[in-house]
Amino acid sequence: MGTRTVAETIREITRAHLENGGMLLGESISAVGWVNNTVPDVKNIVELPMTDVAGAGIAAGAALAGRRPVFVVRFQDFLILNGSPLIFYAAKLKDLHGRSAPVFVRAIAAEGLGPVHSGVLHSLFMHFPGFKVASPMTPREYEEVWRIYMENDDPFICSEHRASYANKDELADETVDGADITIYSISSTRFEAKKALKLLQNEGVRCNLVNIVWLKPFALSSRLIEPLKDSKIGLVVDPGHEIAGASESIAYTLMINTGYPVKALGVEDRTKCLVPPLQNKAPDAFRIYEAAKGLLACTGRVFT
Amino acid sequence: MRSQNFALIENGPAIVGEDAALEIFRRVCRTRFFEEGLVRAVKDGFVTSPVYLSTGQESVAAALSVALPRPIIFAQHRCHGVYLSYGGDPVRLRDELMGLPTGTSGGRAGSNCVQCHDDGVTMHGHHGLIGENVPLAVGYALASGDTTLAIFGDGAAEEDYVLSSLGFAATHRLPVLFVCEDNNLSILTTVETRRSWKVSNVASSFGIGSEDLSDDPWTVYLKARELAKRTPALMNIYTCRANWHVGVGTDGPVEWDRFAEVKAALDGAGLKDKALGIEDAERLSMEKVWEQGQLRRLSGK
Ligand SMILES: Cc1ncc(C[n+]2csc(CCOP(=O)(O)OP(=O)(O)O)c2C)c(N)n1
Numbered sequence: 005m006g007t008r009t010v011a012e013t014i015r016e017i018t019r020a021h022l023e024n025g026g027m028l029l030g031e032s033i034s035a036v037g038w039v040n041n042t043v044p045d046v047k048n049i050v051e052l053p054m055t056d057v058a059g060a061g062i063a064a065g066a067a068l069a070g071r072r073p074v075f076v077v078r079f080q081d082f083l084i085l086n087g088s089p090l091i092f093y094a095a096k097l098k099d100l101h102g103r104s105a106p107v108f109v110r111a112i113a114a115e116g117l118g119p120v121h122s123g124v125l126h127s128l129f130m131h132f133p134g135f136k137v138a139s140p141m142t143p144r145e146y147e148e149v150w151r152i153y154m155e156n157d158d159p160f161i162c163s164e165h166r167a168s169y170a171n172k173d174e175l176a177d178e179t180v181d182g183a184d185i186t187i188y189s190i191s192s193t194r195f196e197a198k199k200a201l202k203l204l205q206n207e208g209v210r211c212n213l214v215n216i217v218w219l220k221p222f223a224l225s226s227r228l229i230e231p232l233k234d235s236k237i238g239l240v241v242d243p244g245h246e247i248a249g250a251s252e253s254i255a256y257t258l259m260i261n262t263g264y265p266v267k268a269l270g271v272e273d274r275t276k277c278l279v280p281p282l283q284n285k286a287p288d289a290f291r292i293y294e295a296a297k298g299l300l301a302c303t304g305r306v307f308t
Numbered sequence: 309m310r311s312q313n314f315a316l317i318e319n320g321p322a323i324v325g326e327d328a329a330l331e332i333f334r335r336v337c338r339t340r341f342f343e344e345g346l347v348r349a350v351k352d353g354f355v356t357s358p359v360y361l362s363t364g365q366e367s368v369a370a371a372l373s374v375a376l377p378r379p380i381i382f383a384q385h386r387c388h389g390v391y392l393s394y395g396g397d398p399v400r401l402r403d404e405l406m407g408l409p410t411g412t413s414g415g416r417a418g419s420n421c422v423q424c425h426d427d428g429v430t431m432h433g434h435h436g437l438i439g440e441n442v443p444l445a446v447g448y449a450l451a452s453g454d455t456t457l458a459i460f461g462d463g464a465a466e467e468d469y470v471l472s473s474l475g476f477a478a479t480h481r482l483p484v485l486f487v488c489e490d491n492n493l494s495i496l497t498t499v500e501t502r503r504s505w506k507v508s509n510v511a512s513s514f515g516i517g518s519e520d521l522s523d524d525p526w527t528v529y530l531k532a533r534e535l536a537k538r539t540p541a542l543m544n545i546y547t548c549r550a551n552w553h554v555g556v557g558t559d560g561p562v563e564w565d566r567f568a569e570v571k572a573a574l575d576g577a578g579l580k581d582k583a584l585g586i587e588d589a590e591r592l593s594m595e596k597v598w599e600q601g602q603l604r605r606l607s608g609k
């Protein structure tokens with residue numbers, strides 16, 4: 005366990021960036037706790053008016069001018085509005101014109117806040133060419149994502165989750181020999197997958213737990229693929245919608261490259277309502293546990 | 309009401325001065341004769357991707373480029389005139405339209421997405437999403453402090469993100485010159501059918517100095533120089549598109565023929581011979597760009 009939280013890490017990275025001539029743009033940055041205490045009170049912060057489409061275009065224009073802007077999106081659902089300048093301009097610039105607009109989009113996800121404040125939309129940006137998409141949940145992962153952003157000239161979607169802000173733990177992969185299943189988890193489900201692992205282990209299931217930070221490019225490293233070759237069954241868990249989402253896409257990639265069955269587990273195909281029990285939350289430990297058990301049962305491996 | 313002489317400044321060439329007047333005319337001719345060659349090349353099958361012609365509207369970019377020589381340019385799809393007037397290499401534009409690797413974007417982008425980053429000209433490429441260039445121009449001005457030129461159409465002006473970009477530029481007093489090339493058409497739908505308001509009034513209510521004027525190049529030149537001193541500012545320039553929205557066809561005579569009027573004005577200012585010399589030289593040089601044998605070699609056809 006390190007000493008700094010993810011929120012503190014973001015704040016310090018941002019401080020250094022802004023003091024070095026970088027730029028940060030977003031709505032109501034200074035209000036309501038400085039974006040969960042992730043933004044320092046320093047120069048080079050631009051308060052955008054409530055103009056979510058033009059705001060993203062203004063950020064892309066700042067990227068063209070070489071300022072390496074951080075564009076803060078308080079709720080990922082708003083990315084639908086921000087999407088046009090990011091997807092159609094920033095991300096297409098390199099293939100079309102051989103130039104670049106490196107904007108760092110801090111796309112923040114939350115849970116339980118209803119239909120337009122609880123979404124996890126990173127899969128949308130995996131879909132379109134031209135982005136790098138990562139979902140760091142630990143301090144060191146965040147630093148790594150930032151470093152790679154600064155070394156590259158692509159627009160980045162940094163899929164953050166409020167569930168990670170207080171986290172200090174580096175959330176290492178957990179692998180065992182002769183595993184029965186490999187669980188891959190993304191974003192906030194990484195915290196739940198750790199708990200699910202305990203539930204499964206209590207029942208004698210041998211599990212690998214593999215963390216996914218980089219969604220695009222998605223490199224099939226041996227860290228990702230070897231545990232699956234061992235367990236021969238996989239489960240990919242993501243807090244976004246399952247249909248055509250990150251979980252299905254990555255499950256497919258893993259499956260096609262290994263020949264082993266890999267199931268996707270994400271949010272169900274219905275609107276996230278504000279009021280329980282209709283919140284349609286991201287898979288929690290119990291759902292992950294149940295999905296793993298169901299998958300093992302399908303292949304004739306029953307644990308009691 | 310839109311008209312050919314709206315807010316016209318009389319005796320333009322004399323006020324502007326001979327050098328500037330003739331330079332503006334040279335740039336008008338460049339676009340006009342480049343596109344005449346392009347029309348032939350399309351008809352002969354050398355250019356097969358869609359083209360968005362500036363013909364009829366050439367005087368706007370020609371005058372702006374002389375009045376405001378080195379802005380960071382964010383144009384939209386109808387941009388040949390902007391590129392050529394600001395000094396973009398016609399050969400590289402031809403190559404882009406032919407899909408050749410020597411084109412302005414390596415032959416990948418085409419007519420509505422022209423960029424230029426050569427010889428001190430900075431023109432950022434458009435991607436075809438109408439109005440997208442306006443928030444980009446505003447963000448660039450905010451981030452760099454450089455003067456940017458956002459050129460867009462009367463249709464683009466209706467996009468929500470264009471209007472809020474005007475507001476943002478007003479709030480931050482950004483060095484952006486907004487130019488609406490008002491050809492009265494969004495594809496084939498007239499302004500009157502689409503909206504009851506004027507872009508210039510919206511800009512004024514945001515606190516942006518704005519002017520409605522016609523595409524008389526001397527007027528455009530004089531007003532642009534004036535407005536550039538107190539940016540953010542907006543010009544809504546009435547002009548006439550001579551060809552189809554996309555493609556080289558025409559739908560009958562234009563509302564007014566600015567090219568003929570420009571020549572008549574130069575004639576009236578005693579510059580007929582010099583103007584004719586410029587016209588001939590530009591025609592010849594653009595004919596060379598589009599010379600058939602060369603096109604055959606380049607296209608392999
Ligand atoms: C966001 C968006 N909406 C619609 C279109 C389709 N479209 C392409 S050009 C055009 C008309 C644009 O009119 P204007 O801005 O006046 O430019 P003009 O073609 O007259 O020069 C339209 C509607 C588009 N490309 N992008």
Ligand SMILES: [Mg+2]
Binds near residue numbers: 490
């Ligand atoms: Mg128009």
